[in-house]
Amino acid sequence: MKRILLFTVFSLLLCSSCKKEPATSETVENVSSLTETSKENGFAIVIHGGAGTIKKENMTSEQEVAYRTKLQEALDAGYKVLEEGGSSLDAVQKSVNIMEDSPLFNAGKGAVFNSAGKNELDASIMDGKTLNSGAIAGVKQIKNPINAARIVMDSTRHVMMAGKGAEDFAKLNGIEFEDDNYFHTEKRYNQLLKAQEREKVVLDHSALIIDTKELIDDHKYGTVGAVAIDKEGNIAAATSTGGMTNKKYGRVGDSPIIGAGTYANNKTCGVSATGTGEYFIRTLATHEASSLMQYRNLSLKESLDGVMKQIGDLGGSGGLIALDRNGNVAWSFNSTGMYRGYKKSSGENVVKFYEE
Amino acid sequence: MKRILLFTVFSLLLCSSCKKEPATSETVENVSSLTETSKENGFAIVIHGGAGTIKKENMTSEQEVAYRTKLQEALDAGYKVLEEGGSSLDAVQKSVNIMEDSPLFNAGKGAVFNSAGKNELDASIMDGKTLNSGAIAGVKQIKNPINAARIVMDSTRHVMMAGKGAEDFAKLNGIEFEDDNYFHTEKRYNQLLKAQEREKVVLDHSALIIDTKELIDDHKYGTVGAVAIDKEGNIAAATSTGGMTNKKYGRVGDSPIIGAGTYANNKTCGVSATGTGEYFIRTLATHEASSLMQYRNLSLKESLDGVMKQIGDLGGSGGLIALDRNGNVAWSFNSTGMYRGYKKSSGENVVKFYEE
Structure with missing residues (x-):
């Protein structure tokens, strides 16, 4: 039985004096002038470090401190980019880099092992x-997969590249x-050994169905993502992962x-997802959230909620983080917890793990 | 300058006596009874063999006959599955198989060559x-890639597998x-040599921008797809391709x-796409068509038209084929032509290539 937990915070409403003037032929030509007039808009960043069975009773205070510190570091790094007038693209990339470089999350350094004992990385x-x-999909040995995804976007006519x-x-x-x-992190390697042992047991018993919840918790735990809106009002989203332990x-x-x-x-x-990926593909989860806002006039919170309902109905589990063009931040997840946080130019700063 | 050509045909409206009864607790339990009541619904299949510069003045009558014959064969094969009470999944797979086995289209046997002189195949x-x-993405030597995609769907918890x-x-x-x-088909191999020669020329001139239209015409030409609705009212869609000539x-x-x-x-x-793929990814073209129907109450034709508008605005080119849950068939493309056709239980049978 899954429950959908929602938490939405509405940011400062952009004061009408800060709104961009309706574009005239002059202002359209003069982009830097437009930029100046919107400089004082609010900005914000929201991040996640994966969803799964995250319960207070299973965490030591040292673990809590470690996760909280790293999530805050990721938020601060992305926020700093925005504060200095950088783009939301640079901000999400920077935040994701911090999490990719930490062994705490299933991305970059902390990526899980595939069945061949290799770390195979995906990012967009x-x-x-x-x-x-x-x-990029299915790449090995790239320290920061999101940087490779960025280069694909910036330097080619293509969207996606895979493998070798x-x-x-x-x-x-x-x-x-x-x-x-x-x-190579001990924690992830032990997860591989455990997954392979369990698979052996499963095969020994000729059981074809493995409990989905167990798979989620051990196999997909800690995908990272970030979404930001910058002073120009541009939104960007990024996601990076090591995928599933023992994947084949x-x-x-x-x-x-x-x-x-x-x-x-x-x-x-902008939206970034984490969870049992196949359900997020079948529902086109992050695009669907945008469509629910655009075509059904739902709020950001209602849209994420609607998508997680679709995912839950199919049997999927995980969560979404998002922010909208007005700087509202929201998240929604149907797992017991999600590493998450946001930081806004209004001064709000939140980091959370559990249902709350 | 691109023009969007639309062609929509409305099928027989399902007679009210054939409509499913509102589900009661009894009928929900009894799926086979529900199935029986909808057995006499209309069924239909629509296919494409790629979009691009397809002009009557460039085709010999022999080529016209060859394409027309093969498209009709693909339609007939899928239609037969539907007529005999088979599923829309089996029907689209069958139609795609016929086109994959033909050297006329850029899928299966007729797939283009990548930069390493190999045929790399994708299907969903x-x-x-x-x-x-x-x-499946980036696979080699698989005779009918759509069959592999079907096995991924039917036999695993996964949606997508790539490479080795x-x-x-x-x-x-x-x-x-x-x-x-x-x-190995001579036509495709010559396209590779031509593309590599042009790339060499382009590099010699240090030109970084290659005319997009030229790329479309030579590099992406003949992706195949099929969409069907069966007697049970179930819709399925399938697409298979060899991708871009000289892709890296x-x-x-x-x-x-x-x-x-x-x-x-x-x-x-259900929708299948063909064209400059990156634009269809960025617009989530086939999901967007569905969203426009579901959330904006647009007709199938209006939805496809709306998506092709989005793609055209970004600079993309290609086309979409589709049918809706009432058996209406539609297509939309902004290239000069698209190999396409449909066949319906009402008796309608159409095969077309050009703007018409």
């Missing part, structure tokens, strides 16, 4: 202003690589798929 | 009743493989991406 990023997008070809492209473009040792057959989840794991559109909102 | 399929989906892992999975599941010679870096286009190249939902419609 989207620019809500232009709908430009970049994604994507690695070759990243190398050509100066993306940082690390050897396998960098990605080149399985691709939702994280590198535009409209499933990541979506951003200045007309509506 | 979706069940509108359950939203179950299957996709997907090939391993397909082999384990008895999917038919062919050696490279099977996929493991580029993944829209064809294997659910919501971009392929989407089906019994609540609304």
